[in-house]
Amino acid sequence: MFSKRIEALSPSLTIEISTLARELKASGKDVISFSAGEPDFDTPQRIKDAAIEAIKSGFTKYTSVAGIPELLKAIKGKLERENNLVYETNQILVSNGAKQSLFNITQALIDEGDEVIIPAPYWVTYPELVKYAGGVPVIVETDERNGFKMTAKELEDAITDRTKMLILTSPSNPTGAVYTKEELEYLAKVLEGTDIIVVSDEIYEKLIYGDTKFVSAAAISEDMFNRTITVNGLSKSVAMTGWRMGYLASANTELVKKMTSLQSQSTSNINSITQYASIPALNGEVDADIERMRKAFEARAETAVKLFNSIDGLSVSKPRGAFYLFVNIKDVSNDSMQFCKDLLEQYGVAVVPGIGFGAEGYFRFSFATDMVTINEGIRRISKFVQKLRK
Numbered sequence: 001m002f003s004k005r006i007e008a009l010s011p012s013l014t015i016e017i018s019t020l021a022r023e024l025k026a027s028g029k030d031v032i033s034f035s036a037g038e039p040d041f042d043t044p045q046r047i048k049d050a051a052i053e054a055i056k057s058g059f060t061k062y063t064s065v066a067g068i069p070e071l072l073k074a075i076k077g078k079l080e081r082e083n084n085l086v087y088e089t090n091q092i093l094v095s096n097g098a099k100q101s102l103f104n105i106t107q108a109l110i111d112e113g114d115e116v117i118i119p120a121p122y123w124v125t126y127p128e129l130v131k132y133a134g135g136v137p138v139i140v141e142t143d144e145r146n147g148f149k150m151t152a153k154e155l156e157d158a159i160t161d162r163t164k165m166l167i168l169t170s171p172s173n174p175t176g177a178v179y180t181k182e183e184l185e186y187l188a189k190v191l192e193g194t195d196i197i198v199v200s201d202e203i204y205e206k207l208i209y210g211d212t213k214f215v216s217a218a219a220i221s222e223d224m225f226n227r228t229i230t231v232n233g234l235s236k237s238v239a240m241t242g243w244r245m246g247y248l249a250s251a252n253t254e255l256v257k258k259m260t261s262l263q264s265q266s267t268s269n270i271n272s273i274t275q276y277a278s279i280p281a282l283n284g285e286v287d288a289d290i291e292r293m294r295k296a297f298e299a300r301a302e303t304a305v306k307l308f309n310s311i312d313g314l315s316v317s318k319p320r321g322a323f324y325l326f327v328n329i330k331d332v333s334n335d336s337m338q339f340c341k342d343l344l345e346q347y348g349v350a351v352v353p354g355i356g357f358g359a360e361g362y363f364r365f366s367f368a369t370d371m372v373t374i375n376e377g378i379r380r381i382s383k384f385v386q387k388l389r390k
Contacts (some may be wrong), residue, residue, distance in 0.1 A: 018350065308367075
């Protein structure tokens, strides 16, 4: 009855765990969830006001598929001002979140048997999108001692004559790893002379901690600019998850045209009100709100790292970006799925098993929640681990 494509698709473990946690909570169980990748902050007021203005002015009709001119201009300005990337507006496509941008990319570029290199740990959706397009995910396991970042040698070893694409994410979900300019330069050197396309997922770029500096992959060199599709959005940094605003940019104008055609036959334009409301965020009008959230995330990360590292059997490194900790549980369990299920059922704490991100022996902990909840959640995790070690 069902297509082979849909039968081969696996559900998102992050959504699955979040759903289970909500069901347990609805049944009366005391559940604390650290599974969702969603800021706990409200959308900045300036953005809300812009949305209300759009509604009052009747800005509620269909728009062009790629986005309204004012929004495309704002994205173009943002990329040039903040990322040193110069695109034309016809090289930008606005979609329903960065997830649809990634779907458009894989559907437009991946054919049956094409290989896509994905460093692990990876965001759960990457390999599923590749498989849905008929491609073959080539998973490159990275080393925690190297900050969970793929080296030039690891990239070189993974490349074959069937390699079509490399998916990079910096800052990383789930590890918080951030590639330095030098590390990106090493990767770029390996790619020179190939036709490999780079997809650079930069959705967490504003959430950077300590002395870490964010660098866009496409800004490394002219060669990288020409081969890289930059993917971004407003969900994480501006607390606009439910607004569904993502975008991509590519120097390949014809490719963007093809993806726009694909989107025209699926969802067409994104919500017109969201488009109008996104402009202030891209123009820098809510930068103070973003910085306030970033500082709060950084403080939470520091507290959570200390608490986890005080638990015998667990360890974690401080993330350089995003709002996740990737906690090592190898001393207490070699089955992250069972660990997370037991933790949820016995102590009411929802975290996501590392196996879902392609890395057994870990779990992902989202610190996108308040400090009181973080403290209580880690206290429960500590009790659970103590019980396991007895």
